[in-house]
Amino acid sequence: MKPVGPLPPEFVGQSGVLTIAGAPAEQWAADTPVFVYDAGIVAARIRRFRAAFPMVDLHYAIKANPLPALLDTVAPWVDGLDVASGGELERALAVKPGGAISFAGPGKRDAELAAALRNGATLNLESDGEATRALRLADQLGVTPRLAVRVNPDVELRGSGMKMGGRPSPFGVDAAAAAALVRRLIDAGADWRGFHIYAGSQALDAGAIIETQAATLALAARLAEAAGAAPPLVNLGGGFGVPYFAGDRPLDVERVGAGLAEGLATRAAVLREARFAIELGRWLVAEAGVYLTRIVDRKTSQGETFLVTDGGLNHQLAASGNFGTVVRRNYPLALASAIDGPAAETVSVVGPLCTPLDRLGDRVALPEAQPGDLIAVFLAGAYGASASPAAFLGHPAAAEIVVGGA
Structure with missing residues (x-):
């Protein structure tokens, strides 16, 4: 088992089902894969900056998103x-x-x-x-x-x-x-x-x-x-x-x-x-974004369990470890229907692309998950969709929606 990164503070302590901007993740996931950006989290970040730096102008570096x-x-x-x-x-x-x-x-x-x-x-x-x-x-x-x-x-x-x-x-x-x-x-x-x-x-x-x-x-x-x-x-x-x-x-x-x-x-x-x-850029929007991808298949190969999802590095290159990191480590990741549920198994979460690089979670501990369940990858608000090879292998682009407010 390999550890995952820490959940953003706005999602820590949620009981049971992942909610984004006050609604269950499933409400935003009619079409997957999808990036969901909570504008309320961005607004809170900006207020925090203003309080800490009252003497300084704030610019948004839009390359982040x-x-x-x-x-x-x-x-x-x-x-x-x-x-x-x-x-x-x-x-x-x-x-x-x-x-x-x-x-x-x-x-x-x-x-x-x-x-x-x-x-x-x-x-x-x-x-x-x-x-x-x-x-x-x-x-x-x-x-x-x-x-x-x-x-x-x-x-x-x-x-x-x-x-x-x-x-x-x-x-x-x-x-x-x-x-x-x-x-x-x-x-x-x-x-x-x-x-x-x-x-x-x-x-x-x-x-x-x-x-x-x-x-x-x-x-x-x-x-x-x-x-x-x-x-x-x-x-x-x-x-x-x-x-x-x-x-x-x-x-x-x-x-x-x-x-x-x-x-x-x-x-x-x-x-x-x-x-x-x-x-x-990153500090304002990264933690406001969640990438939701649905499990298409569950398989076992030589004793290792794989959850195959409908999205991968073509939308989330950084989370796959292929965007500048020297050693691949796991982003924060959870089963959306049991965000705080006890771990039941160790699995690898992989995308649909025909390359072994397409791995969103490497031997992570999760509650038991089945096809149809949603996987949530956090810190997806920066350097996600626009920084990933969306055209690679011709899979559909991910949807992107902004929800919530100040």
Whole structure:
């Protein structure tokens, strides 16, 4: 038997049948597989952030989950949206004005740059070459470009699941070259919007995040002084993690907020008039999502029991262990009809794809389950449907629905 990750706090202590937004899971599962996103959980996360970071803007990084119905719900609750492609920009513009949108990511095509410039979005520049193209396109369009410099910081977020700084990177301008680029943008007549500094993601260590945010503030001040200009905004990145696996502990967000408040109270004079933002995706929406998939078959092979479901890695690549994890570990998973029921057997939950990689639960302890029962995979609100190979082997796409409310 192998352990599963901890249930999100909103589902801990449920008696018997899994409920989502106050209704039994079966109510949302007329068609499976289906992702169910509880907007009430997202709203509660945003309220918690506001309480812990009253001095900081909140941006939603829509790469975590770009479902239009979810964006419709989240957009009024946040100060800005961060996008990483022309497609995401189009979705963001449907719910927010361009001035509340920032566009990061390497390899932006001219058409994407032009769309951002036309709509007044801020481009987080990743290189000198991208800056040259953005300035040229802005001149052709007759607009004043809103440009920020994404910095490849000389620090990394200790303990992060994905490190974004302290090393050679396709993301951002090296810290040593950032001030010169800022000066160039200002001299060219651009509307310089500040810095975007992102050191890592999926961190659960509050102390490491506090340490990195302090280093980020110091770096922003040093670069601003070298450029001779105060930044209107410093985007501190995000990196807030969620507990996916056995042994993971939730991030102490309130401690992070207190640490940042101390750092901002003593920040350098060049940053005194700056606004600050944190961009979050996973932490806001991951635990609000549940993936429901129905058991199609139950079989035994060489003494091991398999529950074969109608959905798998084609919808939930990360839960199958094929989205960046080095060692495969089990996401939180349960039998929806007996979420807190005693374990009766050890089974492996596998999807319908013709590959041994399609495994949602590896030798997990569950109550006895039969064909027709629902399996619930938790933490499905981020990097699920849009981050998975839905077209692989031609199986149907999963449905996605937003339920509940603030």
